[in-house]
Amino acid sequence: MRYRRRASPLHAARAAAGGAWCAALAAAALAAEHPIVLVALALTVLAGAAGAGVLREVARTAAWMAPWALVVALVNVLVVREGLTVLARLGEIPPFGQVDLTLEALVYGALFGLRLLVVASAFALFTVAVDPDDLLRLMRRASVRSALAATLATRLVPVLASDARRIEEARRCRADGGGEGAAARMAVLRAVAGGALDRALDVAATLEVRGYGTARRGRVGARPWSRHDLAFAASAIAIAALTVAARVVPIAPFAPYPVIASGGAASASVLAAAFALIALAPLVARRGIA
């Protein structure tokens, strides 16, 4: 799963705006209490991924996270004893003691797991649709050396991976196969580590002759804001504002324990719709993107 440039409004937006939009969606999911709102946010993230042409990647992350979400939800059921509506008495389970399966714990566990999935998906969207170079350039404004090290590290990951592959191939081309079994494996791993540091030396030399040693704090130019930049930034701010408002008022409260106490489904639905509309609006601007 890596960033790749694609034709979509989200990819066209600058990293600051696109990143803020993804983060705002994740924050909204973290703050959301009502199941209707949470489900709406899940669908919104998936729709956003589809709009950005990366649905497959995001869905794969969600699938990858799902077992973990399930485990967390189940363990929650086993451990938390705050619910009152007992559905079944499971009896004595060794490390947990007397366990009762309650409706509240089940609902809470499910929401917990769902929230985990939504947040993971929102950040998966962030990973595949927001240009890391652009982000690092932002970071450079704050600190040149750390940002440059981060840039270099991200660039070196694929380089070292292909180095390792080639060294292994070269070993197979040797007449003696580079030794037997485990010894050969060891030699290759050592060579990869040693070769990597050799490369570090070369890269350091390059940094030096490109004048890094006298580098000043990066000045980032005033790049004009495109309509995608503006749209995603505005959307991110609106999502954040709505999230805060929903908590403060509160608009769609939901408390699982001791018995489920939920705000009106109507107000929750309105909030959910508002989130979806605000979040997806910037993705509609497809002029010039086709």
Added chain:
Amino acid sequence: MTWQLTTFSILGLVLAAGFTWYERTHPSSKVLAMVATLAALAALGRIAFAPLPNVKPTTDIVLLSGYVLGGAPGFAVGALGGLSSNLVFGQGPWTPWQMAAWGLVGIIGAGWARVTGRRLPRWSTAVICALCGLMFGALTNLSTLTAAGGTPSLAQWGAVEAAGLPFDIAHAVGNVVFFLAFGPAFVRVLQRYRARLEVRWTDAAPSTPVIPTPLEPPPA
């Protein structure tokens, strides 16, 4: 919700402090390239062993980097390793937790070098590797709680740690195996490069007397 805000602020502060420390040491381009390469190597280790659940040499690499390079670079290797490996695994609320935890592992490595006087004892270091694996797991499991909605209870915390325990044990065992197999060799490679990176500019007098230079005045 306040819990999430608090933890993220603390994490933010920890990471900012770590990176400020690293910047304050004014790393030369050699150290910088070395940090980046080791971070990439750590990330690569995590990616290469992704099929085995939670077995990864990353923690060992970070620990040993801190051991050889010192605290600030060790922290940077750990934090950047977490950051760049998540470009493949996906960023998320867990990213700052992992960055901080691995950063801490790098600092522990530097501390261990102090304690052992750089002799790298085999078995006790293996134990440190295992402990670091468990500590890393305990910290990063907390990231799951950000999704708890509201301030998590002690019981939930216990639940999450319990759910993560098998993974953490796998991680710790993997660390020990990796260290016993590669640790000493890896440190030897690192030390060789560290020695090479230290500029030894012994300015020997020319074998023949230098003729006074009529061509250029010395630069001001």
Added chain:
Amino acid sequence: MSAPVLELERVTYTYAGAEVPSLRDVSLSVAEGEFVVLAGRSAGGKSTMLRAASGLVPHFHGGTFAGHVRVGGLDTREHGPAEVARIAGSLFQDPESQVVLTTVRAELAFPLENRGHGPAAVARGVEEAALALGIAPLLDRATTELSGGELQRVALGAALAGRPRLVLLDEPTSQLDPVAGDELIWLLRRLNEEWGTTIVLAEHRLERCLPAADRVVVLADGAIACDAPPPEFLAWAAGASPELQTPVARMFHGAGITPPPTGVKEARRALRARGIDLDAEGALDAGDTTAPRHPKRRERRAAALAFDGVWHERRGGATVLRGVDLAVAPGERVALMGRNGAGKSTMLRHAAGLMAPTRGKVTTNGRVALLLQDPNDYLLHEHVGEEASATALAAVGLEHLVDRHPHDLSGGQRQRLALAIVLDSPGPAAVIGLDEPTRGMDRAAKATLADRLNAFAAGGTAVIVATHDPEFAAEVADRVILLADGRPIADGPATSVLAGGWYFATETARVTGGRALLPDAGAAVLRAQEVVAP
């Protein structure tokens, strides 16, 4: 005359951990606007001298340094490589580790940003460097997806961004195909002529850059052996160091014609003045005789290596090999040529079973020994002596370096070490495949390698060599295959393929109109013509 832009004054330098100095009492002064070529046998100290000029030696490699290096008036004793970089742009041997950022645009902007230029100046500098090198279409590409040749150009762009007064280049054309290599030299010549940029270039294939050079500096064992304009250098080389002669110079020398010419054009002019006209009328016709043909079933069965309709499609969708049909008989010596990205390396990887065809079949009748393109991939141990047997090391002339760490060798020595590793086997291999084995090698090492390969072939081993060097191809191969876009477009005896093209012709063939490929044969042609002409 203006102050020298680069000046070395009695520089003696020993690498950290080395016993003998790599530069011995070197003094050199390069004036503004000169085009200097650094020549010399492998391990002569060319790369070391360029590193000293960029300040990396001694600030970066440690070691013992005596004397002074001044770049644009800055003494490298007081000013580090970063400050020297304001005056000198450098390009070193391995392009892979000289590109540090993720996109081409960021890469070109990096040196400018480091100099503290404002955003507008950076944008302009990037645009100009990209246009000068013809890499404008690559600006938004990721650097990890570029081919070797493209990477080399991007690295050069980064070295040239900001218009340095002095450019230092270490074998910049070693991995480029003949077309791209010639283009690069032309670009440097244009920079030199139009902008007065001073150029110092280390190169083994002198025939390519002599016509552009003002001066040739020869380094032997770390000391300057010759420092003269090209004609005098050639005259010197004829006596003192014949392996440094360019092919035409050797041909003229063999035919007893003086003075030696510095390039093809001058050689033609000299011959015409003597009444020898070798224009293409008598040249071998390279028409249908070199069309690739389908191997017969019998040939295929007897072959040491056979490709049967091999296709290779990358997962991204790009097709690298398109239906390659080929049979190489035991004892046959084949040269594989073609531009960067034509698919030569991919073909060799298929032969060794490192890649599987997406369609078709590859068969071999035994072990395939393959030298991959990057010699660094073969270095597994901590001492040269552990990498290969003593006899194998002696065969490539590295027996005196057994205690050295393999990563501390010069470029050409590393290439020879990799070769020793690959050719070091108890029993004979059925096929030997070599991917650009001559990069960084001097002519003497090439000749030794050619002899060894001929000996292997005489023993029944099929030899297949991918190379950008037509001279080497002419020396080893009895059959040359030209690859374009993953398909052979010419396949025939070396004499017809290498004589009949513009770019894949040897220098001798260009002068003699295709009558001879190698200097010795060319000299014979000239002698015969001279008997006729007067």
